[in-house]
Amino acid sequence: MTDSQTSLEQEVAALIVQALNLEITPQEIAPAEPLYHEGLGLDSIDMLELSLAISKTYGFQLKSDAPDNASIFSSLRSLTRHIEKSRVK
Amino acid sequence: MSQSWLSQEERGSPLLMHLITWITLKLGRPAGRVLLVPISLYFLLFSRRARAASRLYLRRALARKPRWLDIYRHYFCFSATILDRLYFLSGRHGHFEIDVHGVESVQQKLREGRGCVLLGAHLGSFEVLRSLAVQFGEVPFAILMHVDNAQKMNAIMNSLNPALADSIISMGSPDGLLRAKEVIEAGGIVGILGDRIRPGDKTLTCRFFDADAELPEGPLSFASIMHAPVVLGIGLYRGGRRYEVHFEILAQSLDAPRAQRREIIQGHLQQYVSRLEHYCRVAPYNWFNFYDYWASASR
Numbered sequence: 001m002t003d004s005q006t007s008l009e010q011e012v013a014a015l016i017v018q019a020l021n022l023e024i025t026p027q028e029i030a031p032a033e034p035l036y037h038e039g040l041g042l043d044s045i046d047m048l049e050l051s052l053a054i055s056k057t058y059g060f061q062l063k064s065d066a067p068d069n070a071s072i073f074s075s076l077r078s079l080t081r082h083i084e085k086s087r088v089k
Numbered sequence: 090m091s092q093s094w095l096s097q098e099e100r101g102s103p104l105l106m107h108l109i110t111w112i113t114l115k116l117g118r119p120a121g122r123v124l125l126v127p128i129s130l131y132f133l134l135f136s137r138r139a140r141a142a143s144r145l146y147l148r149r150a151l152a153r154k155p156r157w158l159d160i161y162r163h164y165f166c167f168s169a170t171i172l173d174r175l176y177f178l179s180g181r182h183g184h185f186e187i188d189v190h191g192v193e194s195v196q197q198k199l200r201e202g203r204g205c206v207l208l209g210a211h212l213g214s215f216e217v218l219r220s221l222a223v224q225f226g227e228v229p230f231a232i233l234m235h236v237d238n239a240q241k242m243n244a245i246m247n248s249l250n251p252a253l254a255d256s257i258i259s260m261g262s263p264d265g266l267l268r269a270k271e272v273i274e275a276g277g278i279v280g281i282l283g284d285r286i287r288p289g290d291k292t293l294t295c296r297f298f299d300a301d302a303e304l305p306e307g308p309l310s311f312a313s314i315m316h317a318p319v320v321l322g323i324g325l326y327r328g329g330r331r332y333e334v335h336f337e338i339l340a341q342s343l344d345a346p347r348a349q350r351r352e353i354i355q356g357h358l359q360q361y362v363s364r365l366e367h368y369c370r371v372a373p374y375n376w377f378n379f380y381d382y383w384a385s386a387s388r
Contacts, residue, residue, distance in 0.1 A: 021347050043291070045310045048266040049347075052314065064267035 003031050009080045012054075016076070019053035020046050031077040039075075047073060054079075059089035113175055118184060121172050129164040133157070139164075139379040146382065149298040150373040159374075166374035170214040170326050179249040182220035184330060191336035192224055198318050198338075199228055204273030206312040207322045208339065210284040210365055213375040217324035217332045218280070219253075229277030231256050233269050233311075235287055266311065273315045280322070283308040283361060285378065286385065293355050294386050295362040298369075301386040304362065309354040313345040319357065321364055325372040333372075337364060 005013060005027070013026035016035075020042070033039045036047065051062045066072070072082045109128075113121030132139065143163045147155035176184055198205050209215040222230060234242060239259035246254035258268050258279075269279045284304065286292050291306040312319045319340040325333045339361055345353035369376050 019347075043289075043307075044260055044262065044266050045291075045307055045314070048270060048311070049314050051267060051270075062267060064264045064271055066264075069264045069267070070262070 012080045029076050032075050058083050058087035060086045125168045132164050133161050142379050142381050150369045163374045167377050174216045177216035186331050188333045194338050195320050195336050202276045204276050205278050206317050206319045207278050207280040208283045209322050211377040213325040218322050229272045229275050231258050231272045232280040233258050273317050281308040295359045297362050300383045302383050303386045313343040316342050323368050325375050
């Protein structure tokens with residue numbers, strides 16, 4: 001792994017692994033790697049479940065009409081950046 | 090094999106579909122229906138693969154060896170519902186006698202403010218359910234579809250009833266399911282056809298008639314993540330102008346923590362398949378999966 005996780009990235013990676021029961025360790029999620037399909041291999045159901053876990057943990061809703069959804073979900077790094085910006089807890 | 094139904098659906102030439110649409114909307118349903126006879130005969134003679142699939146299915150649903158006439162009736166039933174779809178989608182339901190069963194259970198859920206997953210199938214007409222929207226009050230409504238089907242449906246809807254095109258949600262993007270989630274949270278209905286698998290789908294094996302078939306896990310996973318009630322919705326075509334709609338609650342609330350989800354979903358999915366089997370026996374010519382439905386499970 002060339003890229004190391006920031007501390008919030010570590011926290012979000014742990015949330016992903018726990019919410020989705022993945023059989024990997026949080027450290028194995030490369031921050032810049034795609035989460036969806038190729039990359040981590042999550043499907044749209046996983047992404048929905050992850051969205052709900054994020055809402056619960058960080059207190060804000062991911063909305064379907066946000067124009068930048070595709071980029072938000074593109075990697076651990078961009079997702080974490082979005083959480084940092086939007087979190088209310 | 091999983092691609093076969095796709096190629097099947099594209100077989101009907103767009104020009105022909107347009108012609109039927111035009112004749113039906115200009116000259117009326119009887120004129121359109123006259124065309125269904127040669128169309129059904131054409132497919133009966135020239136679509137070897139669909140014919141083989143029809144036979145495999147009908148042998149089970151009719152519990153006897155199907156005759157040519159059975160296969161013809163199967164095709165005719167399919168094309169008749171395709172034609173009637175034009176009416177349902179453009180809001181002209183007045184032409185039909187629609188017999189509805191079990192709608193109260195759904196109304197009850199909606200009155201409690203609970204959004205429902207409406208699980209349909211390629212069995213009869215899903216569009217006829219749309220004509221009942223008024224019975225569900227002003228709740229939001231959306232249909233969840235795979236991307237390419239969504240595009241195809243959008244094109245049809247835009248030409249018939251642009252307002253409805255908005256209700257098609259395309260799966261396969263994070264936003265798609267977020268929209269579906271918002272519809273459920275707003276106490277609305279999310280319709281999904283739950284009987285076909287696509288490459289890459291997570292699947293479960295269920296017993297359908299005398300053999301195993303693979304079904305997608307996704308629709309019920311969605312319901313379980315949303316803790317939403319699951320309602321079976323089937324609109325059977327009964328000949329002439331008659332349709333018969335059946336609603337049944339398949340799950341009051343699908344609560345399945347991720348670790349046990351597959352197991353819990355399996356039970357509900359089998360229940361869904363068993364009900365499909367029941368309706369296939371009631372109205373055998375309404376099954377519109379013209380490919381070997383059992384093939385993927387036997388490999």
